[in-house]
Amino acid sequence: MYRLAHFSDPHLPSPPGSMTPAYALTKRLLSWSSWRRKRSKQHKREVLDAITADVAAYHPDHLVITGDLINFSADKEFAAARTWLESLGDARDVTVTPGNHDALAGRGAFDPWAEWLEDKTTDCFPKVRIRDEVAIVCVNTGVPTAPLLATGTCGQAQLERLGPMLDELGARGLFRIIAIHHPPTPGGSPRKALTDQAALRAVLEKHGAELILHGHTHVPLLGAVRGPKGSIPAVCAPSASQKPAGKNPAARWHGVEVERAGDGWTVRVVVRGFAPEGGPIRALGQYRLDV
Template sequence: MSIYRIAHLSDPHLPPPPGAFGWKDVFTKRLLSRIAWRKKRKVHRPEVLAALVADLKAAAPDHVVISGDLTNFASRTEISAARKWLESLGEPANFTVSPGNHDALAGAGGQERFAIWAPWLGDTGESQFPQVRVRGPVAIFNLCSAVPTAPHLATGRLGEDQLRKLDAALADPAYANLFRLVVLHHPPHEGAVSKRKALDDRHALHAVLERRGADLVLHGHAHEALLGALRGPNGATIPVLGVPSASARPNRHGPARWNAIEIEPRAHGGFDVRIVARGVEAGREGLAELGLFSLTEAVDQRG
């Protein structure tokens, strides 16, 4: 059986373009983010992101998942600039974007603020979630945990309506024999991030996944390489995988990395999944292979 390859990167934190921060923003949470960016810009480097994107393109994956935080202040100028960056990557149908908390940092509007990214969110041409895209043997369930929050908070929330629709989508028999991949920005498992950065309604998501199941959950937000697990139906284990920021030079969280997820259908049902991690190594130019592992074996050893 042929292998389907999905690349996962997250949290590129694109450099703010001119006009990304205006005088009216001093009265919003954007001011705090602007102050924080003075330090963060030393970590999030455009040359690192460019090297990672070049490495990813050379690998020619079948599909690319980007799990949020393309922007820093969520201004209209930034969101528009992020679209231009997405356009530079390739055809929108080959990329799926799940917005992050920085993409909804402040300002009016809900998910409609992402309408300009609609071609990268799903196949409906809308900015509503969840969206389901079928690519090869994979059904991608794209969620949005990005919501505006109070100062000093970076929490996420899916909401009852999105969770209800996810429950129905995961139960749809049309996806029963596909590899069901769930994508969101915030880590859904316990202990991945502090309470002020956590997914507020993660327990409701746990209940949906335990009832309906999934094959893999991808996330960003933590800026670390993380491997976790959630409970699926009948005691099954659902692996959860996160990556560091795609633009980060070596720092306390971990330098830039992307994961190649190789999904191979078995002849008699089910899938074998292998992860190939590629990223920045201190003292070495370019990106290198950091390791590879069987996802099932890694989760079994962890648990």
């Protein structure tokens, strides 16, 4: 059995002095204003610290974080997030895929997190990490967008690389996990959607994967997209720093236990986090996915 922990959207507090005059005429100013006005009240570092401590007690083989580590892509935010990532353990045991808040400075801004993106440095996404019988495929949907939009885009070049990559990993008999920030399933607000989700779903329908892990919505979701041999489950974790008794669901994380079963796989998802009314972190439920 291989055990992963998945959480998303930690929205780490912005260090003092992160906003500089250079960002004043960019979308970063709007993101900074949003953080100061509401996000800093919804997302709490002490909540995130409790979640990460609970994850550590689970002793996962690997940790997957699906984006939005920071808020407006300031240099000081990237540096602070790197320090936080180092506190989680060896970079080989933690994989990050970017979110829209991580991408306000452009696609090439993820260099400070290179060790958490893949084992070798390449210039483009998707990036892949292979651990035991599991392949974690990081698809980057974080792109700069117009003000008031939080959409994501894979892009044609990335999708063209993704199909052959999935075929090669599938031929090796690996359990393929797509780690992505924006949901690949329809529904939700167009302002926050994955703009080319239909094209991504077409790639997955043809080439296949065993599981999709994503975030972005700040609410827990269980969906599916069509694959070549059946449905591919899509599991969304809410923000790992959302305080209980707030507007959105309280912080939680998912344990994902993968085990080979004959010609397929069995996946058990363990849900842990805060109850809506608060109190200590506890088990909130579990379910199985037959892949």
